[in-house]
Amino acid sequence: MSRPVSQLPRWLAAAGASVVLAGSLAAPAHAGPSSRQQEFGSAAAEFGVPLNVLLGVSYLESRWDSHAGTPSTSAGYGPMHLTDLRAAGGLGSEFDSGEDPRGDDARPALHPVAAKPTAPPPGLQTVDEAAALLHTDAAKLRTDAAENIRGGAALLARYQQQLGVHSADAKDWYGAVARYSGSEDATAARTFADEVFDMISKGMSRITDDGQTVTLTAASAGTPDRSQVARLGLRADAPAGAECPKSVACESVPAPYQENPDGSYGNHDLADRPRSQKIDYIVIHDTETSWDAALKLAQDPTYLAWHYTVRSSDGRIAQHVPTKDVGWHAGNWYVNSKSIGVEHEGFGAKGTWYTEAMYRSSAKLVGYLARRYGIPLDRAHIIGHDNVPGTTPSTIAGMHWDPGPYWDWAHYFDLLGAPLRPTGRPGSGLVTIAPSFERNQLTFTGCDEIGSGNPCAATSSEAVVLHTAPSDTAPLLNDAGLHGTDPSTMDVSDVGSRMATGQKYAVAGTQGDWTAVWYLGQKGWFHNPRTAPTALPAGGMVATPKPGRASVPVYGRAYPEASAYPSNVPAQDLEPMPYTLAAGQKYAVGGVVGSEYFSATTFDPADHVVVRGTTKYVEIQFGHRVEYVNLDDVQLRPAL
Structure with a gap:
């Protein structure tokens, strides 16, 4: 419930006053305080939330942006990411479309249909609780940035009240911050809160998407009371076993590898990477469904699986497929065989932004995987699903476009420690x-x-x-x-x-x-x-047709020449794409790769074979998607 400061409990009223006077975080003097900065200060005072706590939580949710009242890809609104799945859109699955996620011509096309959840998960409806506290309607909280900030502050104050902690010190708000994450398990809640308190200690200042300068001044909040998480009634820490860095909350939710009654098997292929094949790519996806639904799909032996899923609200990670094995996720079997697929909870077309908690957790995971497997931190190797090429002309139209034009690649590479310069x-x-x-x-x-x-x-x-x-x-x-x-x-x-x-x-x-x-x-x-x-x-290097060549063919995969295949493995098609790479044209080179085909059409991995040819290919940035050209068809030279 929203009340004036004078009507709040004495300790909360005092906290609000002390926070604003002692911890005022105005924008730099040359710019003057912005209205957004003042809105945070007013909400902190009204609900007795330490201002640096409110700013830290908001930054980890939205980076203080309003996003013009549009939802995040996980149905969150405004600077405080108050969630409302009913308003943001429906639930489905990334793979409920024309794309064959395996993309292997040696097997029948795979088009599983995901069951649709009938009700939004509770964690995607925090706007309702905030609206009840403020005695207002959800629509106002979705579209009015100042009211959205008040709603988030009211939720934090309610969570603190439920803990029974009476303190104006930021360090004593650790449990309320952990609760705000929406996490159901203690590890993820602590990870979210640790990120917030790390942000408080380091500080931050930026200009938001609507031109507001907001500053969180670096200051020590003291040692936070992390024991408060034990009083939130959250699930115990998940068992270890996932391939993740120690700095993230990560659990193993394994995908099944089993034969189905109809003779098919799923929902991925066993392999022995990187000994059998080098891992060259990490593919960034969004799920087009909720976290809970995505995890259920990955555990369905008749569906398909990828390697990791990252949750929006708190950045929690679930691993489904060991990185040594091949997931069915990218719609191109060559890329699948050479990549790790990372799904992000989100709804691409119906949402326009991703949470900071998700970006940070994902970047820690991808950085860890890139270092482990020697994958360059550039956009030729850290690619979106939308950058994966079709396999043949007939599959181009069905290829996916996630994570879409609202994924902030520049910020993501900043977090990866490889800024674009x-x-x-x-x-x-x-x-x-x-x-x-x-x-x-x-x-x-x-x-x-x-x-x-x-x-x-x-x-x-x-x-x-x-x-x-x-x-x-x-x-x-x-x-x-x-x-x-x-x-x-x-x-x-x-x-x-x-x-x-x-x-x-x-x-x-x-x-x-x-x-x-x-x-x-x-x-x-x-x-x-x-x-x-x-x-x-x-x-860098560019590729252009060799002298005397009017044009060269472009391919969607780097498969071996027909003579490289053993007698028990059918040679795979090398049908060129319907594009022209003509003499005089130049394209950025992502790397030179050998030709490979991973034959894995049976349940028994003893029958799986990696076919390697003598043909070499050049990965080029040909359009929005990468493509491949035969090294013998082009010359490589430095860009001048």
């Missing part, structure tokens, strides 16, 4: 796409229903759109695999004329504030003014 001289022949995420606000369509044409809210995006000429009014490029001869669209799922942050492209020209790059065999133009660049000069 210029690596070339001005005027270099390569660029790294790097718009300001907060200022790069785009209006896509189809967030209500893919293909509807209805505009989404204009909000922050990592994407940069390409045009056929240096003008915002020029048509978008064509993706022959997606649209035939028609131009691409601004549908949120349409990656046919869209570059992603961190990707490298070869420069094809400049004109004023516009830069052209080679993209799907075409020149694509994007706005890149010197005063607010959307790309950075980059160094």
Whole structure:
């Protein structure tokens, strides 16, 4: 219940007053306090929450952004991430679509249908409790940033009251912070709270997506009372056994490997990586369903499984498939065989942002895996599901587009310790796409229903759109695999004329504030003014057809030549994609790879075979997705 400070319990009223006077965290003097900063201060005073606690919790949820009242991909709203799944959209599964997640021509296409949950999980409806405390309606909490902050403060005060702790010291609010995470288990709740108190000790200042300067001044909160978590009635720590760094909350929720009555088996393949095959990629996904539903799907022997799932509210991680084994997740068997799949709880089209707790936990996991397997921390190897190529022309249209244009790749690479920086001289022949995420606000369509044409809210995006000429009014490029001869669209799922942050492209020209790059065999133009660049000069190698070659074929997988296959393994098709890589065009090189095919069509892993050829391929950034060209068809040279 919301009450004026004068009507709060004496200890809470005193706490509010002392926090504002002793711990005021105004924005830097040159900017002056922002209204958002003042809203945090007012809410902290009203509900007696230490201001640094309120700011720390909000940062770990939303980085203090309002997101124009749009939901996160896990149905959270506003700076305090008050969740309302009813308003945000329905529940489904990432794999309820036309994509065959295995992507292996040697087996029948796999199209399992996930059961739909009938009710939202309680953890995705915190807006209701906050609305009851404030005697207001959920709609106001979703759309009004100041009221949203009040709602979050009211929840923290309620959790503290339920603990029976009467203190104005931030260190004594550890249990309330842990409860705010929404975690059902003690380890995840403590991990969330530890992140908040680490943020309090280090401090932070940033400009939000709506131009608000907010500052959390670094200050020691003392040693927090971590014993409070034991009084929250949470599940005991999950048993060990998962392949995770020690700094995250992680549990093993194993996917079954068993034969089914119909003779099929699932829901992944046993292997012996990296001894059998090098792991080259980590693929970032979102689940299109809730955490609970995703875990149930991964445990269904008739469904399919990936390696990890990351929860939105607190960053908890579940591992389903050992990293040595091959998950069915990317829709391309070559990429599956060479990758680790990490799903993130989220609803791509119906949500427009991901929580900071999820970003941080995911980055710790991916950094750990990259170091363990020698995977470069760049966008040629840390890829989205939307960057995975189709296997043949017929599969391109069914490939997925998650985690979508609202995943903040620049921030993610900051957390990975590999920030996007210029690596070339001005005027270099390569660029790294790097718009300001907060200022790069785009209006896509189809967030209500893919293909509807209805505009989404204009909000922050990592994407940069390409045009056929240096003008915002020029048509978008064509993706022959997606649209035939028609131009691409601004549908949120349409990656046919869209570059992603961190990707490298070869420069094809400049004109004023516009830069052209080679993209799907075409020149694509994007706005890149010197005063607010959307790309950075980059160094590296480019691939171009060898002299005398009018064009070279482009492939969606790096499979061996037919002569490399043993007699008991059918040779796999090398059908080229419906694109043209013509003489004079250049594409950024992600690496040179050998040719491999993992034959795993039977339940008995003794029958599994890794076929290796002598053909070598070059991974290139050809469009939004990576593709492969035969090394014998191209020449590699430094970008100039």
